[in-house]
Amino acid sequence: MTEHRMDEWIGYLLRAGVLSAAAVVAAGAAWYLASGGPAGDPRAIKLIWAGLLILVATPVARVVFSLVAFALQGDRSYVLITAIVLAVLAYSLAAS
Amino acid sequence: MNHLEFTAIVLGISAVAGFLGSLTGLGGGVVVTPVLTLLMGVSLHHAMGAALISVIATSSGAAAAYVREGFSNVRVGMFLEIATTLGAVAGAHLVAVVPASALAIVFGAVLLYSAWQSVHQPAERHTTESDPLAARLRLSGSYPEAGRMVAYGIQRVKAGFAMMFGAGLISGLLGIGSGALKVIAMDQIMKIPFKVSTTTSNFMIGVTAAASAGIYIRHGYIEPALAAPVMLGVLSGSVIGARRLAGTRVHALRLVFGGVVAIMAVEMIFSGITGRLR
Numbered sequence A: 001m002t003e004h005r006m007d008e009w010i011g012y013l014l015r016a017g018v019l020s021a022a023a024v025v026a027a028g029a030a031w032y033l034a035s036g037g038p039a040g041d042p043r044a045i046k047l048i049w050a051g052l053l054i055l056v057a058t059p060v061a062r063v064v065f066s067l068v069a070f071a072l073q074g075d076r077s078y079v080l081i082t083a084i085v086l087a088v089l090a091y092s093l094a095a096s
Numbered sequence B: 001m002n003h004l005e006f007t008a009i010v011l012g013i014s015a016v017a018g019f020l021g022s023l024t025g026l027g028g029g030v031v032v033t034p035v036l037t038l039l040m041g042v043s044l045h046h047a048m049g050a051a052l053i054s055v056i057a058t059s060s061g062a063a064a065a066y067v068r069e070g071f072s073n074v075r076v077g078m079f080l081e082i083a084t085t086l087g088a089v090a091g092a093h094l095v096a097v098v099p100a101s102a103l104a105i106v107f108g109a110v111l112l113y114s115a116w117q118s119v120h121q122p123a124e125r126h127t128t129e130s131d132p133l134a135a136r137l138r139l140s141g142s143y144p145e146a147g148r149m150v151a152y153g154i155q156r157v158k159a160g161f162a163m164m165f166g167a168g169l170i171s172g173l174l175g176i177g178s179g180a181l182k183v184i185a186m187d188q189i190m191k192i193p194f195k196v197s198t199t200t201s202n203f204m205i206g207v208t209a210a211a212s213a214g215i216y217i218r219h220g221y222i223e224p225a226l227a228a229p230v231m232l233g234v235l236s237g238s239v240i241g242a243r244r245l246a247g248t249r250v251h252a253l254r255l256v257f258g259g260v261v262a263i264m265a266v267e268m269i270f271s272g273i274t275g276r277l278r
Helices: A003-034 A041-074 A076-096 B005-026 B028-038 B044-069 B072-093 B100-119 B131-137 B158-176 B181-189 B196-218 B224-244 B250-273
Strands: B143-144 B148-152
Touching: A003 A041, A003 B005, A003 B044, A003 B072, A003 B224, A041 A076, A041 B028, A041 B044, A041 B072, A041 B224, A076 B072, A076 B196, B005 B028, B005 B250, B028 B044, B028 B100, B028 B250, B044 B100, B044 B196, B044 B224, B072 B158, B072 B181, B072 B196, B072 B250, B100 B158, B100 B181, B100 B250, B131 B158, B131 B196, B143 B158, B143 B250, B158 B181, B158 B196, B181 B196
Parallel strands: none
Antiparallel strands: B143 B148
């Protein structure tokens, strides 16, 4: 995969992640308000959480994608660099 | 105020913050937190959590466009993300031990600096030479300008890396993207051209904020009913702001908005000192 193609795919990936997260969060928030807010349906809050998690996963997916792309290019030093970033992200997200 | 009115007002405020944040380059996250705490009475921790979420959304949305246009330097971003994510994890852990009043004071100081930086852009000093570490990591690149590709080299990688740890720390500590500090590291220390610095910084902000997000979730700083309207408001405001960027008289707007932000920053410091914030 060429560097330019890799950049294009990263662009699509980020956009798809943000748009789908926003759609799920909006649906969850509308449900939350329609069902009466804090006293309403607890599943609405779960739906908002699902959207927020898609959002947080988006940059993480970008890092995973970069890791694969650097590996396909046979670029060992950048595979290592990307793996370190991914490890830090995994540490932060593991217990949440 | 019932929850419907509250949500509508938060959505509106966040949209304005996102719009002005993207027009001025300050970012919506750093603006929305003081408004939520000072005007809406939201606790500082919950405001920071909601702002952090909005930062991930706006930076990933904007980075999508920049990466495809070839401005961002993905290698530089990836390498420096080691520093920013480690800093962010450390900063996010510190939130639990630093008192809210101290956080408010640091927040005000960073906001004041960002406002100053948005109106005062230093001269461009890029170079085609790279330092040995930059050469070993193949960090140099090129970017499109006026129809041709301009090549640039990268200097003082170690100092830039250290500064990036600091930028990540502030990002995690305050729930902001910390774009102003990332740009200093790249533009001022590493001599990366301004357009490449700002877009690569944007590209890194999402990953840096994601590194704090896990810890924020664990500590309960992210309140979904608040984070939802803040995220949706800031995101839509900043998309509109980015569309308006070409053609508006940005400099005059930067001055006005810089002044407003400076007042908010002083207010933030003041409420930290008097212990008014929760």
